[in-house]
Amino acid sequence: MATKSTTAERPRASAEPWRLVLVSVAAWLVPGAGHLLQGRRDKGLVFLVTLTFMFAFGLWLQGRLFPLEGSDPLVFLGAIADRGLGLPYLFAYFADAGAGTVVAASYEYGNTFLMTSGLLNFLVILDAFDIAQGRK
């Protein structure tokens, strides 16, 4: 017997693929941009300010932006995390920031701030993607 599907049971129609790509790329490049593009202004601004500040704070604490080296899995994973924030990472990379000062007392804290900001932005990108798909 066919059952009547309700709005609650049926997933909402997905957004167009180009829109999903646009939202995801924008959210990666600028933290919170995916939310701002979809009208979630407050959330977008909080992500923009908080994650950018976290990344800058990590650089100030003399953390290191790790290179993509396959020979050391932990460095490789750290490098992926560092690249979670698109434009801030690229600015830092081209400004030769993030060399890291291993002997500094704040070095490991800096690394933690840098990697966490990138990882949190991956979650923010997924949230923006879900919103674009109509799941939230």
Added chain:
Amino acid sequence: MLPAVPASHFWFMVAYALLVSIVFATLLKDQRREQIRTGAMMFGAFIAAAVVFGWLMYPFPL
């Protein structure tokens, strides 16, 4: 010129806990009141856990 980096591990941890709590609370909740409540609870839990584990690890000579 940037100010010198402070050497307080405690304040680094507080800053980290604060920023992570803000992002998670904003991600998880939609209402402002809920966001503030969740963020405050998460921040308090971060700090409490750090202090408790700090004291638990105190006897170990690492």
